[in-house]
Structures are given as structure tokens and as C-alpha cells.
Amino acid sequence: MVPPLALDIDGTLTTPSGRIDPRVFELLPGWDAPVVFATGKAFPYPVALAHFLGREETVIAENGGVAYVGGETTLVGDPDAAWAVVEAFRERGGAIGWGDGDTVNRWRETEVALGPDVDAGLLREVAAAAGDDVEIVDTGYAYHVKSVGVSKGRALRVVAEALGVDPAAFVAIGDSENDASTFGVAGESYAVANADAAARNAADEVVDDGYMNGTVSVLERLRERDE
Structure with a gap:
């Protein structure tokens, strides 16, 4: 079985110019495990992405301030x-x-x-x-x-519990300081090559390619492992 994913969006599922890479629509709709979109963007953005991928709207927004799973919303922060x-x-x-x-x-x-x-x-x-x-x-x-204390990692624990999945079962991919906490919760973590120093230092591995190219390389590896 492929593992559940915790995926950042900007810099991770995008091109260097900031566009959603079209390969997202090829690789993620059929991913046979939960996919959590974890972003610093406001709530509507990851919900829209999940919707247009035909996936459950399971998202973390605002750097962990918003967690949404199974129709339930958790808000943290002032x-x-x-x-x-x-x-x-x-x-x-x-x-x-x-x-x-x-x-x-x-x-x-x-x-x-x-x-x-x-x-x-x-x-x-x-x-x-x-x-x-x-x-x-x-x-x-x-x-x-x-x-202080609001983070994607904290929110991933909330989402994982609601899904009935061990947080350590997740594979996390990201590129930024706000992904470091996710890397600390997920069992396996990857920073794409364009990642900042905080993400690179927190990840289990920094992949050779940046942006969606790096994410694709991780997803392909995970699929090969499942075969």
C-alpha cells in the first residue's frame, strides 16, 4: 500500500513560476491513501485544490491554524x-x-x-x-x-487522529520553514531542492530536484516501493 501523504502546495506542487504543475492532476487523484494538503494559504485554496482533484477535502491551512477533515473544522490561533x-x-x-x-x-x-x-x-x-x-x-x-504554537505539525496530528491513521505513517513533502513541524510529525519527510534552510535541516532527505519535479521523484519512489 502506498502511504498517506502530507503535501505542501507552494514550491512543492507548483512550477518555479508559481503555477500548479499539471502532473498534480495525473498523480494525485488516484493515490490510494489519504492525501492532506498542508499550506500557509487561507482555507479556500487547499479545499479548491482537493475538490478539483476529486479527492476528499482533507486540508491544513494557515500554517496549521485551520484543520479540516470529515466535514469538521478545527481553528487554533488568535x-x-x-x-x-x-x-x-x-x-x-x-x-x-x-x-x-x-x-x-x-x-x-x-x-x-x-x-x-x-x-x-x-x-x-x-x-x-x-x-x-x-x-x-x-x-x-x-x-x-x-x-505561537500553531503549526502544520500540530494540525497533522489532529487530522491523523480524525482519520484513524498513525501520524508516523505519513510521508511529508515540503519546501519551507513552515513545513519543518510537519517533517517532525510524519514518519518520513522530504524537502525538495528549492527548500529553505529550515526545511532542509528538518527533512529526512533533500531530493535532487526542485518544485514538482522533486515531488514527482518522491511519489515515483513510493509507488515503486509498493510494487
Whole structure:
């Protein structure tokens, strides 16, 4: 049997230009084990991906702030504390960085995400002044202001329990600091070649290829192991 998967999206199931790699639609619909999409994006994004793949909508969003499995939602985190940091950041001249509309945060429930080009030094300074309950996570695609203790790894334990699956049965693939906690919970973990230092250091193995190429190499290996 192939193992259950915990898959990051950005940088892991995408091309270098940020598009969903079409091979996702070839390899994942028929994966004969649970697939959990674990992302820093807001809840609608991984739900939509699961939907269009024809898979159960089993997802982790907002870096673990949202876990959804079997129609049940678990929310963890203090969005008011995150927004208080962002407002203090704005008062000191900072900007969220997404331009008009800000669809990045429109459906976000447990944290706030700021653009990758914002003044990260100022943001971290403001967050540190707010106390020990809020932290900044840099995924390479956004700076996330979130509650301390919220993580994809914690959420994977919640999802695994709901599925009746041992968390150690999962194989996790990712590319970023926010995937390190998932790697610590899953029994087997891989960082794609474009991964940041935190993900590379936490993974059991760093594969030779980046983005979806790296993920495909892991999935092919897992299928061969099953044969």
C-alpha cells in the first residue's frame, strides 16, 4: 500500500513560476491513501485544490491554524492578536503589501499574511514588542503573523487522529520553514531542492530536484516501493 501523504502546495506542487504543475492532476487523484494538503494559504485554496482533484477535502491551512477533515473544522490561533501587530506595523509606516483587494487575507481566519517584500525587520520588531504570544513565519511567499504554537505539525496530528491513521505513517513533502513541524510529525519527510534552510535541516532527505519535479521523484519512489 502506498502511504498517506502530507503535501505542501507552494514550491512543492507548483512550477518555479508559481503555477500548479499539471502532473498534480495525473498523480494525485488516484493515490490510494489519504492525501492532506498542508499550506500557509487561507482555507479556500487547499479545499479548491482537493475538490478539483476529486479527492476528499482533507486540508491544513494557515500554517496549521485551520484543520479540516470529515466535514469538521478545527481553528487554533488568535487573529485579533495578529491584526494588532499588523496595525502597529502600519502605524510605523509598514504596508501589508498585497495592493488593492487583499484576497490573500479576505478569507483568513487565524492569522494575517503580509507580502514577501514588506519591511521584515520592522515587522519582527513590532511583533517582538507585542509579547511572546505572536510570532512571524517566513515561508518565502509571505510573512505570516500567527500565534505561537500553531503549526502544520500540530494540525497533522489532529487530522491523523480524525482519520484513524498513525501520524508516523505519513510521508511529508515540503519546501519551507513552515513545513519543518510537519517533517517532525510524519514518519518520513522530504524537502525538495528549492527548500529553505529550515526545511532542509528538518527533512529526512533533500531530493535532487526542485518544485514538482522533486515531488514527482518522491511519489515515483513510493509507488515503486509498493510494487
